[in-house]
Amino acid sequence: MNTAPKTLSHSDCGDCPIRYRAVCSRCEPDELAVLDQLKTYKTYEAGQMICWAGDQLQFVGSVVDGVAALSQTMEDGRRQMVGLLLPSDFVGRPGRETAPFDVIAATDVTLCMFRKAPFEELINSTPSIATRLLEMTLDELDAAREWMLLLGRKTAREKIASFLAILARRETALSAGQTMGKVEFTLPLSREAMADYLGLTLETVSRQVSALKRAGLIELQGKRRIIIPDFASLLNETGDDTDGGMPA
Amino acid sequence: MNTAPKTLSHSDCGDCPIRYRAVCSRCEPDELAVLDQLKTYKTYEAGQMICWAGDQLQFVGSVVDGVAALSQTMEDGRRQMVGLLLPSDFVGRPGRETAPFDVIAATDVTLCMFRKAPFEELINSTPSIATRLLEMTLDELDAAREWMLLLGRKTAREKIASFLAILARRETALSAGQTMGKVEFTLPLSREAMADYLGLTLETVSRQVSALKRAGLIELQGKRRIIIPDFASLLNETGDDTDGGMPA
DNA sequence: TCCCGTATTTGATCTTGATCAAAGCAAGAT
DNA sequence: ATCTTGCTTTGATCAAGATCAAATACGGGA
Known part of the structure; x- marks a missing residue:
């Protein structure tokens, strides 16, 4: 699907946000080339389920276009959205088998996806990427906690x-x-x-x-x-x- | 303060929980020895502020005993606790300068602390530790999102x-x-x-x-x-x- | 253009949890 | 033993937001 890997510069980051957010800020050209080979794009229509809580997740990636929502539903139908995924946000959980929450396309959505296994290898062999992902996750955690103040008070x-x-x-x-x-x-x-x-x-x-x-x-x-x-x-x-x- | 580093086995993990949660599950003896040299303990009385949101944070660590709370306060006094830290929970943010939230000792608390700079070096040089911290942070994120359902619905x-x-x-x-x-x-x-x-x-x-x-x-x-x-x-x-x- | 189905607004009423106000209780100090 | 003092329980009332119920607006297709 992708053409032969080429050496990428920082200015290439616009194509797929994960490069920018997760990798590019500390990127090595050969790491970008590896990612470039792995990536595929997938689109979803507004309202479509991207995955259900508990599903086996084979990929990680990021939102390229549109808005996706993480949400939870109780048996009686009460629902709480627990995260909004806007373009450049990361999707998926390295090191986890299953999705913890439903992911729904709020608008038409395009994702840039990587198969999980090779992506995890990249994380494990490249401390800078692991560190970058840790920082992104900490940002999400802070955002979730800000949201807790909103919801509770x-x-x-x-x-x-x-x-x-x-x-x-x-x-x-x-x-x-x-x-x-x-x-x-x-x-x-x-x-x-x-x-x-x-x-x-x-x-x-x-x-x-x-x-x-x-x-x-x-x-x-x-x-x-x-x-x-x-x-x-x-x-x-x-x-x-x-x-x-x-x-x- | 600490005696000369010794080679540690998994069974030593009980002493300081961070070894178990952050490191020991994939530990190398020499990494544990490094951590062992860095650690200090500090205690706080119930009700005491451990740090304020915005403080410069010089350390990371984990709760050994007692319960600490992360919380936010609005100007008019409304308050929302955004996390409970029980024994073995990690405290602090590798890669961040300042604390995002207040940390308060809910009961008398003992922390096992590491200076941040050397701990960050360890992370950057040891992918398994970075990966472990990423997993712990993802767990916290999931817990925060479960709590959002509770608060919202x-x-x-x-x-x-x-x-x-x-x-x-x-x-x-x-x-x-x-x-x-x-x-x-x-x-x-x-x-x-x-x-x-x-x-x-x-x-x-x-x-x-x-x-x-x-x-x-x-x-x-x-x-x-x-x-x-x-x-x-x-x-x-x-x-x-x-x-x-x-x-x- | 008109029609239809969905999303949104608006209205009336009800319920849950907040607020205001007193007691009750237990542990330590005098 | 009695008095604090701080926590907790309980009661009475209130108000924000939920619920139930229509109306209205909008976008897309015939």
Whole structure:
């Protein structure tokens, strides 16, 4: 499927995000070449299950395009999304047999995948890759714990504001300190999926989005397009510490 | 402080849990000897801050005795515990400068600590250790995500039952499938700390504990000693899938 | 363009857990 | 033995968000 391996430079990283996130930051050309030979792409339609909790997982990889969701469902149907996978996020568990959670395509999704076994060999023989994966996993763990604060303690309005703020930051890749004015982006999730992510019902999501609109903190174009006229004032609604930490 | 390094065997692992969890499962005697030279112990009293979010962290290590809590606090005082550190759990972040969350001693705590810099060297030069740490971090991530389901979707009663079930399992180290009858253990947390962990108020915690007692699902000796006469019926109250997955 | 099915909004009411307020209890100090 | 003091339990009330139930808007196909 792939052409003969070639020596890759940092500037090649754009093609498949795993190179950038997991490898390229400390890459050796021959390691990239190995990865390049292993990779395959696969696409899923919005709503499709990518895998079920408990499935044998034969691959790892990363999201190239679209949005996937990790989620859990209780027998009676209550559902909690436990992670959002945006482009460049890693998918899968080196060193694990089975998937711990369901993975669902929230929009149409393209994954860049590697068979697990050779990828694990690469990890075991290349400390820099293992270290990079460890850092990525620690970042995910921190993000999960931030989300625990949101789920356990924030009000519905704060949840919505936090979610929109996070999406705005990620989708526009703005630098942190910057006092950014207007931001605009498209929601990748339905109201129901947002509810599953935020630990709310879809009705409450809808009401709070309307409330933020009425308060002039956001504007809507259709149901999915969000315009934030002043990012700073939306941040005030999140409940988060707004000053970016101590001045060192 | 430590005596001259000696060659260690697997049976030495009991001394300092990090050897077992992070290293020993794939250990080389000389690696253990290096760790042995680096380690120091430190104790904290119940209620003491071990570190604050944002602190420079000079060490990594593991809990030897007692219980520590990771938690976050909002400006208005709302607090969410985001992790419980029991004996053998790892503390700290290789590759990170600062602590992401507060760490508080929930009971008197003894830590076994290693200076971060030499520990990181060990990671970078020893793929098996990096891989082991990656696996431990993935376990923590899975646990955090399970907790997100609890925080986002479970009722107060289910939260309490789940928490007691998890503690019972960990404190008694029972094998999973076993139909265990009576289990007994001591709560390491006050009602307020439980509330912080479960996303509830302390009054709700107290009421639900009383309710489980009235229902005969648990018995109390004093405020902290819990007796679970029939573990299986407590599990019924957790909302969790009670059958342990598919039969392979 | 009209129709249909789905997603979303809005409204009315109910429930769970939060909040406010007192007691009760146990361990250590005087 | 009595008084603290801090934890815990219990009670009364309240409010945020869930639930139940319609209406409305939207996108795509005939």
